[in-house]
Amino acid sequence: MLVKAPSPQTSALPLPAFAWRIIGPIAAAVVVTLLILSPFYGYHRDELYFRLLGQTPAWGYFDQPPLTPLLARLSTELFGDTIVGLRVVPALCAGLLILVGAAITRELGGRAGAQTLAAAGLGTGMFPLVVGHTLLTQSADFVFWTTCILFVLRALLRGDGRWWLAAGAVTGAATYNKHLIVLLITGLVTGLLIGVGLAVRGPRAVFAERWFWSGASVAAVLAAPNLVYQAVNGWPQLTMAATLSEPINRIMFVPMTVALLSMGAFVIAVVGWRWLSGRRETRPLAIATLVTILLGWASGGRADYVAGSLIFAFVAGCVPVAAWMERRTARRGAVWCGLLGTSLIGVAVALPLLPPAALGYSPNEVSRESVGWPRFAAQVAGVQRALPPGTVVLTANYGEAGALNRFAPDVPVYSGHNELWYQGPPPATARTVVAVGLPPAELRSRFAQCSSAGAVDHGTGVPNEELGLPITICSEPHTPWPTGWTDYKHAS
Numbered sequence: 001m002l003v004k005a006p007s008p009q010t011s012a013l014p015l016p017a018f019a020w021r022i023i024g025p026i027a028a029a030v031v032v033t034l035l036i037l038s039p040f041y042g043y044h045r046d047e048l049y050f051r052l053l054g055q056t057p058a059w060g061y062f063d064q065p066p067l068t069p070l071l072a073r074l075s076t077e078l079f080g081d082t083i084v085g086l087r088v089v090p091a092l093c094a095g096l097l098i099l100v101g102a103a104i105t106r107e108l109g110g111r112a113g114a115q116t117l118a119a120a121g122l123g124t125g126m127f128p129l130v131v132g133h134t135l136l137t138q139s140a141d142f143v144f145w146t147t148c149i150l151f152v153l154r155a156l157l158r159g160d161g162r163w164w165l166a167a168g169a170v171t172g173a174a175t176y177n178k179h180l181i182v183l184l185i186t187g188l189v190t191g192l193l194i195g196v197g198l199a200v201r202g203p204r205a206v207f208a209e210r211w212f213w214s215g216a217s218v219a220a221v222l223a224a225p226n227l228v229y230q231a232v233n234g235w236p237q238l239t240m241a242a243t244l245s246e247p248i249n250r251i252m253f254v255p256m257t258v259a260l261l262s263m264g265a266f267v268i269a270v271v272g273w274r275w276l277s278g279r280r281e282t283r284p285l286a287i288a289t290l291v292t293i294l295l296g297w298a299s300g301g302r303a304d305y306v307a308g309s310l311i312f313a314f315v316a317g318c319v320p321v322a323a324w325m326e327r328r329t330a331r332r333g334a335v336w337c338g339l340l341g342t343s344l345i346g347v348a349v350a351l352p353l354l355p356p357a358a359l360g361y362s363p364n365e366v367s368r369e370s371v372g373w374p375r376f377a378a379q380v381a382g383v384q385r386a387l388p389p390g391t392v393v394l395t396a397n398y399g400e401a402g403a404l405n406r407f408a409p410d411v412p413v414y415s416g417h418n419e420l421w422y423q424g425p426p427p428a429t430a431r432t433v434v435a436v437g438l439p440p441a442e443l444r445s446r447f448a449q450c451s452s453a454g455a456v457d458h459g460t461g462v463p464n465e466e467l468g469l470p471i472t473i474c475s476e477p478h479t480p481w482p483t484g485w486t487d488y489k490h491a492s
Contacts, residue, residue: 019112023102026119027095033351034091034132038084040352041370043406044134045399045465047086048373051076052402053419060229061419062236063491067177068137075135090139094132098122100146101315107153108282114322118315121268121339125261126346127304128311130366133351137178138304144174145184145308146315149285152188157281161211168215172222179226179237180305183295184288185219187309191288240418243491245300253296256303257310259363262346264339265314272317282316289313359462369399369465372458376400376466377407383453383471384411384434392426394488396437400466416488425485431476437469446484448476 043051053061054073060066071089079085101122102115110118122128131139148170155163174181192206206212230237258266277286289309296306325331348354349364359368381404384393393413395401401415414426426433434453435443444450453471461467477484 016106016109016111016115018103018106019115022112022116023099023119026116026123027098030098030123030129030132031091031095034094034129035084035088037133037352038087038091041356041367042373043083043086043403044136044366044370045373045397045402046137047072047083047135048402048406049398050135051081051086052398052405055405056423059225060233062233062422063240063418064137065176065178065226067140068135071140072135086135087133090132090135093139093143094123094128096143097128097132097146097311100143100150101311104146104150104153104312105315105318107150107157108316108319110319110322113326114318117268117318117322117335117339120336121261121265121314121318121343122311124340124343124347125265125311126343126350127260127307129347129350130364134366134370136366138307140177141174141180142308142311144170144177144181146311148174148181148184149308149312153282153285155211155215156206156284161209164209164211164215165218166215168218169222171219175223175226180301183292183299183306184308186295187288187290187292188285190291191284191286194284194287239491241299244302247300249300249302250297253303257293257307259346260303260307260310261314261343262339263342264335265343266310268317268321268339269310269313270317271321272313272315272319275320276313276316285312356460356462359464368462371462371464372460372466373399373403374407375459376456377403379454379457380404380434380436380471381408381411383473387432387434387473390429391432391434392430394426394433394435394438396435396469397465397492400436416485416490418491421485421489425481425488428481430481433474433477435470435472435474437466438472440470440472443472443474446478446487447474448478450474 050069050072053069054071054076057070057073058066061069072086075086075089076082079088098119102119105115105118127138128142130136131142148167151163151167151170155161155167171181171185260266261269273286273289276282276289289312292306292309296303321335325335349362349367352367354362354367356371359371362368380393380400384391393404393411395404395413395415395417397417398415398420401413401417401420404411404413412426412430414424415421433447436456440450440452451473453473455471456466456469458464458466479487
């Protein structure tokens, strides 16, 4: 059915025009929609954490590179310390993803119809909307991955090695957001090594180009501070990678991959991968896509960690699918109904459109963990303020600490979770703590006296990770804080 689709763009053929009059409005509409809906539900726990870390910028943190917390800091400085201000950046990233995705489709020879299909699929894809609505590390990561792929495509298909410099710059910059870009680079190198021929020369010839190695050098130089930080601090990212690798991730990897965009978009992505792998010019990239996804599964990571490769396969698939649609008018309706029709559920799940009472049944964990934080902070702060001066709050996770910092800034809060443990223990003078989410039995072994102050009730009834957690008042620690702080350290 798709055998006669046009070959990917090469330097010998003119590029189709970029459909600005169509793609621009689609991207703008998505950004505006995300900004309008940005206040709803509330901050996600990761956003509260990034906002908190952004108050003390650093070259790196125990659980992540510095970029996303820095974006949180810049957002609040430029647009105000509000949830809307914090979410300007992810909304803009969603718009950029649409533009870059359509540019990849164009690079592969896709005309306006193919570019429009790509933009529509990305603009209604479940996970692009999730990370466009909420500031997560994947918000910028999608843009980095797709931009890197775009520049690699231009280097290979146009025969212009200078694009390797651009790809190297993007790769190096991406390491300041997430180190997962290494998976993409591993896949690309593997694809170039074992791919069967480019249009003019074999893929192994790329390794003889000075531009390729210049691009690799640019990536290495830009990423060097990250490497130095990891080495000096005992390679904390390896610890976090082991913590995040769970067997359930491998079980859910395939269904999550299908759901990342939509069922219709996934079908187009499969078509795109077959189309890429059947052509000499793009076979290395097809291999790279498969290798990257397999590495994501084998490492026990979540499917969204390598979603950039799925997005590439999808926007590539829009080229042969659009060509197939052009042969018969009836096919257009079938493809558009299949793409947008299967996106409806994903849009409803991704955006804050469901009533809070329905979130308990939603597969979108981000939404569930975005409700009730003001009420949570008020409840815990109320307990702390009723106790003697000098009482501190000790939280089990960074979301709780971030919520108190945002909604009850007068309350001193500490946590042993991830990077917050490194910010230090409570002062030695702190003899009383309000512990949130920590097991009462463990607390009783560390303090002379402990009593219950109830359980978390964030007021929404949504069964998320916070609902029902114990609140415990403890006094007179058995061990001085500087000595006993190690007991509170945990990563997840």
